[in-house]
Amino acid sequence: MTLVFNKLRKEYGQVVAIDDVTASFAPGLIHGVIGPNGAGKSTLINMTAGSYTVSAGSIMLDGKRLDKLKKYQIANSGVARTYQNIRLFDQMTALENLEVCFYPSDVGGTWKEVVWPPYASARRDRRREKCMEILRLFDLQGHADAEAGSLPYGRQRMLEIARALVCNPRLLLLDEPAAGLNHHETADLTAKLAAQRSPDRITIIVEHDMDLVMALCDNIIVMHHGKLLFQGTPAEVQASTDVQLAYLGTANDIDDIRAAAQDRRAQLGIRTRRRS
Amino acid sequence: MSVAESLAAVRPRSSRAVAFLVFAVAIALIAATPFLPNYYIRVIDSLLIYILLGIGLNIVIGYTGLLDLGFVAFYAVGAYSYALLASPQLDLHLPFLLILVVAACLGAITGILLGIPVLRLRGDYLAIVTLGFGEIVRIIINNVDWLTGGPKGIARLDKASILGIQIARPVDFFWLLLVVVLLAGLVAWRLERSILGKAWAAIREDQDAARGIGINTTNAKLAAFATSATIGSIAGAIFAASQRFVSPESFTLQESVLIVLMIVIGGIGNILGIVAGAAILILLPEVLREFAEWRILFLGLLMIFLIIVRPAGIVPRSFGPDKLIRRLFGK
Numbered sequence: 001m002t003l004v005f006n007k008l009r010k011e012y013g014q015v016v017a018i019d020d021v022t023a024s025f026a027p028g029l030i031h032g033v034i035g036p037n038g039a040g041k042s043t044l045i046n047m048t049a050g051s052y053t054v055s056a057g058s059i060m061l062d063g064k065r066l067d068k069l070k071k072y073q074i075a076n077s078g079v080a081r082t083y084q085n086i087r088l089f090d091q092m093t094a095l096e097n098l099e100v101c102f103y104p105s106d107v108g109g110t111w112k113e114v115v116w117p118p119y120a121s122a123r124r125d126r127r128r129e130k131c132m133e134i135l136r137l138f139d140l141q142g143h144a145d146a147e148a149g150s151l152p153y154g155r156q157r158m159l160e161i162a163r164a165l166v167c168n169p170r171l172l173l174l175d176e177p178a179a180g181l182n183h184h185e186t187a188d189l190t191a192k193l194a195a196q197r198s199p200d201r202i203t204i205i206v207e208h209d210m211d212l213v214m215a216l217c218d219n220i221i222v223m224h225h226g227k228l229l230f231q232g233t234p235a236e237v238q239a240s241t242d243v244q245l246a247y248l249g250t251a252n253d254i255d256d257i258r259a260a261a262q263d264r265r266a267q268l269g270i271r272t273r274r275r276s
Numbered sequence: 277m278s279v280a281e282s283l284a285a286v287r288p289r290s291s292r293a294v295a296f297l298v299f300a301v302a303i304a305l306i307a308a309t310p311f312l313p314n315y316y317i318r319v320i321d322s323l324l325i326y327i328l329l330g331i332g333l334n335i336v337i338g339y340t341g342l343l344d345l346g347f348v349a350f351y352a353v354g355a356y357s358y359a360l361l362a363s364p365q366l367d368l369h370l371p372f373l374l375i376l377v378v379a380a381c382l383g384a385i386t387g388i389l390l391g392i393p394v395l396r397l398r399g400d401y402l403a404i405v406t407l408g409f410g411e412i413v414r415i416i417i418n419n420v421d422w423l424t425g426g427p428k429g430i431a432r433l434d435k436a437s438i439l440g441i442q443i444a445r446p447v448d449f450f451w452l453l454l455v456v457v458l459l460a461g462l463v464a465w466r467l468e469r470s471i472l473g474k475a476w477a478a479i480r481e482d483q484d485a486a487r488g489i490g491i492n493t494t495n496a497k498l499a500a501f502a503t504s505a506t507i508g509s510i511a512g513a514i515f516a517a518s519q520r521f522v523s524p525e526s527f528t529l530q531e532s533v534l535i536v537l538m539i540v541i542g543g544i545g546n547i548l549g550i551v552a553g554a555a556i557l558i559l560l561p562e563v564l565r566e567f568a569e570w571r572i573l574f575l576g577l578l579m580i581f582l583i584i585v586r587p588a589g590i591v592p593r594s595f596g597p598d599k600l601i602r603r604l605f606g607k
Contacts, residue, residue: 049488075490087488089481091593092474100474104490113470114463120470127471163489 008057017043019226028199032217033206039223041206045173049081050074078170082160090149098131098166138162154185171202178209208261295603310447317446323558324453330538330550331460332507338545340500341480343403346410350505352527354379354512359522362434372436383509384502391501418524429523436517449518465597543589552590
């Protein structure tokens with residue numbers, strides 16, 4: 001069972017952002033989605049997670065149609081995501097940011113939590129135990145009670161990924177997880193993402209950082225002008241003349257592409273630092 | 277030892293002392309109230325009603341982050357529930373406790389009825405629509421003369437009694453209100469700590485990301501509107517019983533604004549703050565009564581001062597009931 005895009009299409013008026021993309025993603029693997037800016041990578045993630053509507057075609061997860069569901073129902077089907085611009089619950093603590101993810105399973109007991117304190121604390125302890133486990137995985141255990149908005153940028157990125165993982169999602173969608181991180185942090189992130197691999201999980205990463213993509217991904221999808229240009233292993237993608245011509249220019253331009261990605265990261269870093 | 281170190285060593289104990297002091301003063305005030313002249317007890321009764329309203333509205337504004345300017349509508353629903361079910365108006369004389377239950381249910385229903393159309397709205401738009409809702413309820417009450425007595429209101433409401441004990445004197449209402457305020461505060465606080473309360477906070481921080489982690493924001497928001505309106509409606513029923521007279525004049529936009537101000541000045545999202553905010557906005561005008569029209573100017577200046585000095589409120593969100601309890605009992 002897998003995630004399947006079937007002739008998936010997204011149009012904004014006359015503009016075709018995603019042009020009949022058909023692809024399937026096997027569990028247990030980490031799938032990378034790469035391509036120049038405007039290729040439609042983030043649009044794919046946003047449609048899968050239900051943030052954007054689908055113009056035509058369908059998205060199936062384990063035979064269940066996702067694109068007709070509401071966003072929260074998609075999340076409850078086992079889909080978790082991070083955002084290109086970090087979206088944490090800023091005034092809640094790091095721990096609470098993860099704890100609230102247990103809402104779908106625990107909300108039925110709300111009134112019992114209100115009237116019967118021992119039940120409430122048992123429930124809360126059980127939730128928090130699971131959350132602390134994930135926080136430790138991301139070296140955030142020391143920041144559990146810090147307000148999420150007050151954490152440094154790199155930690156916020158980690159916390160957002162931790163939040164996506166806390167309910168053990170079937171499908172994990174990461175939208176530029178390395179954006180704004182420095183070399184050291186990116187290497188750290190790569191190791192942590194490799195560690196979260198599980199045979200049941202489908203992980204999809206949209207990323208401009210080629211070091212991360214090539215190191216981490218088992219399968220890479222190259223998008224170009226809303227179309228699926230190429231699909232293969234990192235070695236195949238690097239060897240493909242199609243990809244080189246359409247996306248990288250010529251083989252010698254790879255350094256330019258790297259430099260461009262570096263610039264973009266620097267830009268993002270500056271912008272986010274100003275924001276916080 | 278450096279100054280900073282010695283300060284750090286002293287602080288926990290001294291802030292614990294402050295917590296104990298606040299607690300002791302509160303107990304002393306409660307114990308002293310029955311011995312005050314009736315006028316003062318009436319002022320304290322009205323303070324407690326406003327605290328109750330604040331606790332209710334805070335669920336929507338403070339916990340869930342939805343600016344509701346029509347809260348007075350639920351207050352009116354509760355008040356008119358009592359007025360119609362315990363007066364010669366319809367010649368109905370139901371027992372007080374039963375009316376409280378009816379008022380709570382009607383409040384919850386009106387809360388959901390308001391909640392459904394405003395689900396998609398946030399911020400300014402939500403404020404304007406809820407403001408309109410509050411006005412609509414008041415105008416309907418003002419014009420349905422055959423039922424509500426129109427602008428004349430409904431007079432000669434029954435004296436309330438609970439299990440045969442008559443509740444008529446201001447001091448009776450003081451004890452009743454104290455119990456209801458403590459109960460409502462307890463429920464609101466425990467709701468805030470529950471998983472639903474965490475979901476409300478997530479909606480307040482980022483509604484879209486909240487949906488992204490699987491929160492059905494429609495249900496969570498309706499739950500907030502319903503609980504908030506229930507508390508407002510109960511406050512209204514008790515208010516009507518204590519005045520034994522209701523008229524649309526008590527339910528103007530100004531009342532809604534006053535409750536919002538209490539929350540903002542006291543400390544948004546914090547029950548302790550609401551008590552502080554209500555104390556300032558309800559008690560101070562009484563204290564300053566002898567200065568006549570100057571008191572409005574004085575109150576305005578005080579509000580500007582407080583907003584500048586303590587923008588997060590007198591008791592900010594970070595110092596909630598949890599923290600007070602931890603300070604008091606040191607866990």
